[in-house]
Amino acid sequence: MNSAHDLGGMDGLGPIDYEMDEPVFHAEWERRIFALTVAMGFYGAWNIDTSRHARERTPAAEYLASSYYEIWLSGLEKLLDETGLLTRAEIDARTTALRAEAR
């Protein structure tokens, strides 16, 4: 798939921004998304190549504006919805409910 993940040779992205002593996870939610993705991989509904392709299918503009684990989250949500394990509608309903609780 000729999508935004395939960046080799593209200009205009700027220099790679090295972070000294970079933590493995910049925030707790990143750690959880990594763990959730690995755990769901163990569930056996998809293989690692399928999960990579799910991340690659993040729409180009969204992909380029996303951080690494935001892309992992996007991929995981796509796989959960496509396998019927957790639909987009269920995720949206839960997000709406959590936002309402937070106010």
Place this chain on the structure above:
Amino acid sequence: MPALKAKDALALLRKGGSARAKAEGPAKFAPGDRVAVRNMNPRGHTRAPRYIRCKTGTIDRDHGVFVFPDSHAHGKGSCPQHVYSVRFTARDVWGDDASSRDAIYIDLWDDYLTPV
């Protein structure tokens, strides 16, 4: 795919999951062979980057036999085949503006390559 049991998860996390396949298929190419990357633009998953398609390089080494991601990602089987480290000169990839001293090595599956 059956779900992994919790007791086996820790062992797998420590060991890592390898994509190496047990099947032994014939290698189409050998180190030293000149190869061209096919003109391919699959709508699905591939590990052949766009910038290397239609470029010519030299087989540097044979890594052995691995699962083929292009088929595996879409539930079409593991289609095990040889993966090579292929050397491309910078000028073969980017043209005359590139340094004459640089080269890039890319791991490419058998199905991506044609003989030159």
